[in-house]
Amino acid sequence: MACSLVLLLGQLSGCATRTPAPADRDGPPSSPPTDLSRVPDAVPRLEAIRIGGPNKPYEVLGERYLPITTDAAYAERGLASWYGRKFHGRPTANGEVYNMYAMTAAHPTLPIPSYARVRNPANGREIVVRVNDRGPFHKGRIIDLSYTAALKLDLLRGVAPVEVRRITYAEIRAGTWAPAAGEPAPVYVPEAPQGAPQRETTRGASAGGHWLQFGAFTRLDGAEALRQRVAEADLGLLPLLTIVREAGRHQLRAGPFPSADEARATAARLRDEGGVEATVLESR
Missing domain, CATH: 3.30.70.1070 (Sporulation related repeat)
Structure with a gap:
């Protein structure tokens, strides 16, 4: 996840993607603004997916990544982390300035820019973020959230399981990306990798x-x-x-x-x- 490493490899230009060194650890702001929980979610809008730039194939720490360059549906379960003050004010993968108080996220392969709904299954909270950066590059982690996005999901204590679903152009055009008032939170079912064993998801611990x-x-x-x-x-x-x-x-x-x-x-x-x-x- 090191921006400097990626830049040296010439794969991405201007990114806040990260692998913090032990002597320079990331963390929360010393004096965060009040009422960050009231920061509104990102509002999806139609933005062109650029071919090349932050969406070209790249390699980090020996792993090769192939970003999605079409308006494809995407759903995944995995671990989420967050990044804060160390990268605040630095350029993201698409050249924008990282703002840890905005509702943004980094993802290894989702199109930049794009929008995603992220849900914390432990408490049912969900948010909408705009993907404008690359990362994380730790095994098992699928998304890096901004400080405020993690706060709204109650994930500031560390890495935790989340569900991520990309919001497509069709959903944005139709306005169906926002759940109706009183509608229960959706359950995201990711596609199993080809050749993976088929299992039922948890039905409740009281099941036989x-x-x-x-x-x-x-x-x-x-x-x-x-x-x-x-x-x-x-x-x-x-x-x-x-x-x-x-x-x-x-x-x-x-x-x-x-x-x-x-x-x-x-x-x-x-x-x-x-x-x-x-x-x-x-x-x-």
């Missing part, structure tokens, strides 16, 4: 089948932190992770799995490859 339990916490923050760790160890489990409140404790579980053998195999892989311990449960 075989489950993995990772831990139980008095505070919700503890379960959320563990969910982040498990997702980073195996991003494919993200749609299956859920936090259940039972007997006054927040329990992190994944499932249901079609068989006890698959649940045990997943637990063994997480233990051996990610150092994450899990117990196999069976709900009836």
